[in-house]
Amino acid sequence: MEYFQSLSDIASCFFRTDSFDLGILQHMTRNILYFLVLMHLVSCGKDNDVDDSGNDNGNENISLPTINENVLCNEALYSEPFPDSLLDISDMSYSPSDATAFYRELSARRYPFGATLIDEGKLYTAQDCVGLFNSGVARFDQALGRVSTIVHECGHFWSFREEDFSNALFNIAPGITLTCQNGDSEDRFGKTFAKSLIRQDDESAKRPPCDESSGPCDFYAEVYLDGNAFDNSFEGGDQGFNMIVEETIQYVNSLASEYGVRDRFTNFSTSARDGILTHLWYMQRYLRMARTTLAFDYPDAYAAIAEDECYRHAILNTWNRAWFYLNLSEGTPGLELDAGLIDLVLQDHLLEEIDRLKELEGC
Numbered sequence: 161m162e163y164f165q166s167l168s169d170i171a172s173c174f175f176r177t178d179s180f181d182l183g184i185l186q187h188m189t190r191n192i193l194y195f196l197v198l199m200h201l202v203s204c205g206k207d208n209d210v211d212d213s214g215n216d217n218g219n220e221n222i223s224l225p226t227i228n229e230n231v232l233c234n235e236a237l238y239s240e241p242f243p244d245s246l247l248d249i250s251d252m253s254y255s256p257s258d259a260t261a262f263y264r265e266l267s268a269r270r271y272p273f274g275a276t277l278i279d280e281g282k283l284y285t286a287q288d289c290v291g292l293f294n295s296g297v298a299r300f301d302q303a304l305g306r307v308s309t310i311v312h313e314c315g316h317f318w319s320f321r322e323e324d325f326s327n328a329l330f331n332i333a334p335g336i337t338l339t340c341q342n343g344d345s346e347d348r349f350g351k352t353f354a355k356s357l358i359r360q361d362d363e364s365a366k367r368p369p370c371d372e373s374s375g376p377c378d379f380y381a382e383v384y385l386d387g388n389a390f391d392n393s394f395e396g397g398d399q400g401f402n403m404i405v406e407e408t409i410q411y412v413n414s415l416a417s418e419y420g421v422r423d424r425f426t427n428f429s430t431s432a433r434d435g436i437l438t439h440l441w442y443m444q445r446y447l448r449m450a451r452t453t454l455a456f457d458y459p460d461a462y463a464a465i466a467e468d469e470c471y472r473h474a475i476l477n478t479w480n481r482a483w484f485y486l487n488l489s490e491g492t493p494g495l496e497l498d499a500g501l502i503d504l505v506l507q508d509h510l511l512e513e514i515d516r517l518k519e520l521e522g523c
């Protein structure tokens with residue numbers, strides 16, 4: 161049942177349903193009006209004539225809606241194995257000289273897909289995802305605080321093993337791997353636009369990049385939406401939509417890994433939920449810009465990411481997994497800096513972008 165936000169919502173629903181004439185209404189007493197409003201709350205929600213148990217409320221000619229069991233259509237259907245308790249790690253010890261074994265064993269106990277990400281990331285031969293991001297970690301407690309970064313970065317390195325300018329490898333979840341084409345920016349041989357351009361949308365002012373604001377601000381934008389998309393020097397913000405998907409996937413891993421060591425939080429917090437929520441917000445904003453504002457300048461962009469089955473599946477699978485861990489971690493102390501970020505992602509006009517993908521999926 162849909163909840164009504166105010167009396168005006170109730171009134172508009174009431175009038176829409178019964179086409180009440182305002183002249184007649186003016187002669188009704190206040191008490192009678194409220195009685196009738198209450199009577200109609202049952203049938204005026206989003207579920208129409210079907211109550212929360214799925215039963216018909218009396219009209220036998222109305223067919224019951226069927227539950228769409230395609231997980232891409234309904235994030236509530238997504239789940240994956242996750243240790244339901246904080247498995248004991250009191251027998252473990254950390255040594256900087258054997259950091260990979262520590263992070264791998266810690267993840268195997270607390271976030272098993274993290275161990276897979278470390279194993280696969282370590283197979284990338286150009287750089288070492290553990291060694292590169294483990295500097296300064298000397299003690300056990302410091303290593304617990306670093307494991308989510310190690311898992312995140314090794315996840316990237318797994319992707320980098322297979323990527324070139326035309327292909328992007330997305331290891332989204334246990335058993336869900338996709339290789340998609342054309343998702344980088346046009347300047348980088350793809351069909352999308354530089355992700356830094358989403359700074360120009362009307363969402364940005366709601367949480368401005370910290371280099372544009374002295375108040376509450378988006379510190380991720382300085383890293384992921386940086387640079388000038390039209391100069392000749394490379395900055396991370398020049399990358400296309402493929403890297404928004406890739407970062408979003410790894411920020412889900414960051415949250416999942418941090419959730420796995422949530423017993424380390426005593427009197428401090430991390431940005432585990434902030435990272436994934438910010439990137440979900442970027443993904444929605446990018447889709448909206450591709451479909452509307454920049455559709456003329458980059459006519460192939462929206463088709464490349466929304467109408468392309470591979471990218472659509474990458475987005476929806478990532479969205480579903482993100483909400484699995486956001487719901488799991490909701491209210492867990494220590495995993496969030498800004499509790500207001502979720503409201504940006506849950507704005508109706510941005511949720512509509514995800515709904516459009518579900519429609520294209522045939523949901």
Ligand SMILES: [Zn+2]
Binds near residue numbers: 316
């Ligand atoms: Zn990253």
